[in-house]
Structures are given as structure tokens and as C-alpha cells.
Amino acid sequence: MTTAKNTREMEKIEIATDVLVIGGGYTGLKAADSIAETGYRVILADQKDAGTPGQSSLFGLQPDFQNSLDGLKDAVKANSRVEFLPEARIKTAAGVPGDFTIRLTSDGTEIEKKVGAIVVATDIVSTPLNHIYGLDLSDRVISLSDFEEKLSSADFKKKLDKDKQTVAFLAGFAQDGNPLLMKRILDSVLAVEEAGKNATAYVYINDIKVAGDNLERLYKAGRDAGAIYFKSTQPPEIKQQNDGPAILLHDPVIRSDIEAEPDYLVIEEAMTPGQVNSELADILRIDLGPMGFLQTDNVHRFPVHSNREGIYVIGSTRDIQDLSDTWTDVENAVLDIKQLLGDGTKEVPKFCAVVDREKCVTCLTCYRCCPHGAIYWDDKAVISPVACQACGICASECPQEAIQVTGYSDDELLEQIRTEISGIKNGDPKILAFCCENSALEAGRTADLFHYNLPKGLRLIRVPCAGKVDIHYVLSAFIEGADGVLVMACHPGNCKSETGTTFARWRINNAYQMLEETGIDKNRLEFVTLASNMAPDFAKIAVEMEKRIG
């Protein structure tokens, strides 16, 4: 099995090393602090005044938290490497990693900044879900946030005990919830129980989300202290009367209805990213993921990568996280930034994808299809070698064939197709498999090494991404005498370049039509998706292809 070699000459370029941090909550402050500590200058832009605890900062009953946030804020404000931009709004962000130009307003004035990297650290918003339960908030039907606020007063807790009050919590029926919300509830439940032996907590809940630090233990602590849990997949019946809420639940274990009239009914909250995420996604040209978080659900992005090199998403920008996870995100981003920016000079491959300026007609197809936002233009399209991931999607999409990827040029690949096919012994069905180097190529090589049964006439062609596979290659393979062609991509959602699998599938569908027109049996072409650890499946697919065409 031969494969094209990706030879890359390196070139040194100068890059900007200032870092823009968007969002001045706990995460943003922590990021600013850590990045400044490594020696880079930081611009910290916040919608408000940085260090005003965003809502997420207050989550949970963490008395020490405000102190540590204040301490962090003071340290960052005193740090000469950090420039604060309060009341900031990002307007535009142009350019590429190592050379972003940001226009923003701060306190009403327009500012332009050159930065090498961008860190997004936005907050989450917590919203009570009373409407889903058909309840109105009142003195006694209250949101979890408001209840947490009340619990911070010693008098309130004393009263809970003295007046023998009961507090009911309602969660898991209006949404699935998450461990962070669960922690807030479990903390509050325990606080009620610990207010005194006469205060009681009832918890009406569906799934208990204990997949977090110490939560199972916290759950037990609450129960041991006297909290009573009613677990059910269906919400209890709740009536909101003038004199307070009443809850009716059918308990299957004791087979009867249980009625409660708690003094407080605490309603769960949704924790969601703010509107600002989708605005930033547009401005920064990064992908918006599920539920409005700023990161797609793709293993290649974890932990803190966006689809664009040089733009990192941390903390609650990308998922619901507790503070220790946030800290982990910060340090991962710092590591990536150090790698990207170094000492301000960067070795970049001289060639990744390159545009032939003679052929380019500035149609901007490449600008639109590049999943890594690596392309900009002067009078012609330009590809940033720092940002380019060499997937080759642009090369295959360019209608002018003006883009080539070093090591994977059309000429090189067509030559390789020819040599591989002519090298197959006559009599063996000739099968050419175009394999994405991230998945199928690894699976194929493993199948070979593990001596799985593979067709003798199978040859692998390495491509940087299935999105690089041009219809042209497939047709050439048939013209050169291939009996079967496999195009093997990553599973949808696992493509390192996000859309490579989609492009490949779409092109193969077109290829089917062309085959039909030329009278070539459609069974001779197959598109499949695989992961690197699927060697047995690779072998099965190849053998089935051989049987079909043999």
C-alpha cells in the first residue's frame, strides 16, 4: 500500500501575540490572568464591567466564591498586561490566527485591535421553568435562584426551623437537567435540612443527575439529614391556590396519593447560553453547536477548540460546567495559545492549500466552503497557512481548479490512481479505496496488520479528508480499469473538517448518476463511513465489494 507523502517546507512568519478574551465573568477573568501570566498581553472585553459576577458565578451556595471572584478581579485589574474594555461590543473580526483585526466599541468609543488569538468566555443564563409547570411565581412559588438567595440569610434559615416549614423542590419534569443544576438543588436541600430538625425538604424529581464531583455523596447526605425524595417519571399534580401551592403525587410504592402543602415550592431552572453566543458565532464565523453552545458536538473540538484555529471556546460558552471544569478549560486554552503564538514568530508550512492567482476568478466558493475559516481575499482568494488544516475541501469545490493541496495535488492523486490500479495482478478484482487519513486509512492498515481477510486486489489511496475526493478521481479510477471503488469517510459528526463527509456523500451521489449515464454498474461504487477503530468492518466492506463485482 503506497500513499502520497505530505512533504511540507516550513517558513517563519511574524504574528501578533495579544489575546482577546471575550467575557469577564469568572472564566474570562481566570483566562486573562493565566494568559497574562505566560507573558502575552490580554484585552479583556466584557458587555458590562468585567468581574460583575454573571449569573453563573452565583450558582450554588458558595459563600467563599464571591471573595475569590473579587480577589481574581482585583489581581487582573492590577495586572499591567491586561487591558480592560468595559461595556464592550464586538462589531467585526477579520483576518486569520496570528493576525486578527477586531473592531469593537467600548464605553461608546470605537476601537480597533490586532490580536493573535481569541478566547470566548461567555456566561450562561438561568431561567425558571414555572411556565412549563403552569405555575406563576409568587412569594411561595419561587425560582431556585431566589431560593438560594433566601438561604444565604441566617434569619431565613432560623425561621424555616422555628416555623416548622416545609420546602418542596420540583425538577426533572420540565427538562432533563444536568449535574450542575442538580448540585444547586442538592446543596439547597441539605441547607434546608441543616437549618434545623423542624425544617423539611421534599424533592419531586425524575432523573437524579449525579454524574459530577461528590454528588452521589451529597444526595445521600441530604437524605440522611431527613430530606424525602419522590422519584417519578411523571410530574406530580400541582394546584396553585390562594393560600399557597398544593402537590398531589401518586406514590406507586405505598400505592396511595400523597398530598403536601409546602411553605415554599422551589422551581427548577434552565441553564442556557445567552443570545450573545449566536451573535458571536456570526461575527467570529465559528460553528454554533447544540442548544446554542458555541462548539459543535465533535470529538475533534474537545476540549476548547472551535472550528477555527486561533479561536478558543471555554467554560460555559461551550457547555454547562462547574468551576473546576472551567479552570481545566482555561489551562487547555493557554496551552493551545502558547503553541499557536509561541514567541511571536511562527513556523508555518509553506504550502497547505494554495491558490493559483492566475486561475482564481474571486468567485469566493472557497471562502464559503472552508470549514476552518482559513480563507480571506485581497483581489484574489488567499489561504492562511496558519489556519489551513489542509483538508482540501476547497480544492475539490473550486470551479476553476485553482487550488491545490501540497502532497495531494490533482496530478499526484491521478498519477497514484493509475499506478495503483496497474500494479494489481490481472485476475484479481481491482478495488480502489479512497480513505480519509483520520479514519478509514487507519482502519484499513489495521485490518492489514491484523491479517483480516482482505481482497488481494485492494489498494488504498490516502486522502486528507473524504471531502478531498473529487468526482473526477472516481471516474478516472473506473477509466483506468478499477472494478470497484470505495469512498471511505468519517462518520457524520466525526469529520475533523465538519463538512467533509457531507461533501463526499454529495459528490458520490452525483457520481452514481454519471455512472448510470455511462452504463457502469452502480454496485461498483460505494460510499461508507468508518472510524479508525473499525478494522473488522473495513474488512467486511472490502470483501463484500469484491463479492459483488467478482
Next chain:
Amino acid sequence: MEEKQVMIMGGGIAGLTAARDLAEFGVNVHLIEKSSFMGGYAIGYTCKASTECLQCGACSVEKTLKEATETPNIEFHLSTTVEAVSSENNKFSAKLKKGPFFIDPERCNNCGLCYEKSPEKGAVLRGYSKNNHPLYAITAEGIQSHRDFFASVCPEGAISVDAKATSETLGVDALIVATGFEPFDPNQKPTYRYAEHANVITGLDMERIKRTHGALVRPSDGQPPEKIAFIQCVGSRDERLGHLWCSRVCCPYALRSAQSIKTQSPEMDITIFYMDIQNIGKNFPEFYQTCKSDFRFIRSIPVDIFGEDNDRLSLRRFDETEGTTVMETFDLVVLSIGIMPNSENPAISKLLGIELDQDGFIDHNDALNQTLTSQNGIFVAGTASGPNSIPGSMAQAGHAAGEVLKYLGVTQ
């Protein structure tokens, strides 16, 4: 600047990630792995994609192993244990016991002859990944029982039956503990009769069957089952065993695997017995909705398992709504075993002078920074410090690498 040396104990995904990240900054890494293969448990897992990737992270382990093996300044010490560690003036001195290496990695070309011709199953082990080199390892027992065979089988002359363990001393500036976890031993729940019934398997068995067969089959007859049950929280969240933690990975691996099985065999009848379902991936609500329409969810943990004809299995459980005990028969039962502390943790704690937490995992000394241990210069990553997923372990390992760089004063 003087070259910095870091020793990482444990070559699972956490150790590999930290090694790769440190090496990229010019640090010399010694990666110590006690088994014959790098990659830890997760290198043996299989893809759980349905019609799309479900983000299980298994392929990230392949990828990281490949990247680490391609990074020049990582030295891999396979079949190696740390026997003693002393420290002086911010330097650690570690005494290693290495080997014996019966296969010479320089000569072995992974042809697999020793494995395929081996007179005894289990005498030669094979790694899971093509990036494991050598891909094969001969056990000491194997050598003892079949000396003559092994002395002559290798055409490359890579096998030396007389190989002896050696020792080596390393001087390092910092240390990362990434010694991982232990899967729960299902024999601790005797009523599930794991040892007795071939078709009662663990989640780990399921991974390995799928990885080697490309599909889930019954161990008893190699045939695909038609009706399977998953029992969640086996060994986790178990007050009686004193395991007051959720393992965090078993709901995800069970439901993702169930989805991939269902995609391969749409007729498969799948039941999940559970207490609470934990969140899986970023798009959990949608994923869970699909699961609910594809599988039967029963909120009750079966009490025991009995054998039936044709190697089928009956599960007995208490049904809350009926108020009675019910029995139901399945072709295969998967026990979703959880993450337990490495049983070597007390020894590791003693060796390095670091503390364990109340559950027996390596304690992290700071509530917010989960990579610091109770000793300066010693950091922790991955499941050594508590239940974690592959992406979670990778993130923590990246964080640990960052802390090590700070500690060593390596900038940019």
C-alpha cells in the same frame, strides 16, 4: 535552557495526552506503562456510531496514541513499574523495573507468527491498535511452558526466551500520575452469576467483542442475540459496597452502544434497567428522546440472574407499580460496570507520598484545580483521580501538562 524531564506513570489516554502535550514544548517525557501495551482500557473500545458519530471518544484514543508515537521526545517504557522514588532539591529519582522483554521491538516486524502459531491461547497477547509496537507480547508463563516453541518460531530472531528484567534509574523534574482506574469486578455481585453464565457479560467484554467481531455476539455460541438487557450502575452508586459515586461513563457507553447495536440490527429488542439516566453528550435531550423510542427503559435494578435453556438468562426484579416480583428472559445481559479506584492506589500513595481521597482515588488537593496532588511537583490526570470519560480525562491531562510547564518554568 536546560532540558526538562518529566515522568508520567500510566500510558492510558490521560498519560498519552499529557505526554504529547508536554513533548510539544520540548520537554523530555518518560512514559511508564506497566502492561505490554500503551492506551489503557480505552484503546480496546470500539466505535459506537449509529448512523452518525455519537461522540464516545474511542477514536480519540487511537488518534492520541498515534500522535504520541510520532512525537520524538517521548520515551515509552512498556512492561515497566516504578519501584522507588526519592526526591531532593526539586529533583525526583525514580528506580524502574523493566521487562523482561521477550520480543525485541527493533527486530519484530509484527508479522504475528508467534501469535498465530502459539501452542497455547493466552501465551501471546496482541494489542488492540496498529500503533502498539510491538503488537505482540509473550507472557512469562508462556515462555516457561513453551520455551522450545518460542525459541524457534520467529523468522526475524526477535524472540529471546532468556530475557531478564532490568532496572534503570531516572532523574526527573516533575511527575504526573495517570495510573487510571479498575473496572468493577462483577463477581462482587454474586447474584448476577457472571462467572457462571457465558452470556452475562460486562460493558468491557461488550467493547472487546464488538472490537474484534465488528458486532455484538453471544459468547456461548458466537451468534447475534435477539433480546438483550443492560443493567446500569453495577458497582456504582452502591451504598452496600461503600461506593458513593456515579461512574459517569456507564450511562453514556451503554446507551451509545445500544444505539450502535440497534443501527446494525434494527430488530434487536433492547431493555435498559436503571436508577437514573445521566446526561450523554451535548445534545442529550434529543439523543435521549431517540433512545426512549428505540429501547424499553425500566427504572428498577434487577436483583438476580438465572440460567435458562439455550444459554438464555432470566432477570428477576421488583416491579414497583405491580408491587410484585417479575421475571423476564433475555439472550444476553450486559452489566454496565463502573469505574473503581486502581487497587494499586494505596501503594502508589506510599511510593510518592501523595494522599488518597475517601473513596481511594488519588486526592486532588485543591477543589478547583483538579490536577494538584498533596506533593509539590507531582500532578494527577485522568481516572486516577476519580471517574471520568475519555474527553474528560484528556482535558484534565492537558490541564496537568499546563501546570507542569508552569511548575518547570517552561514558557512559550
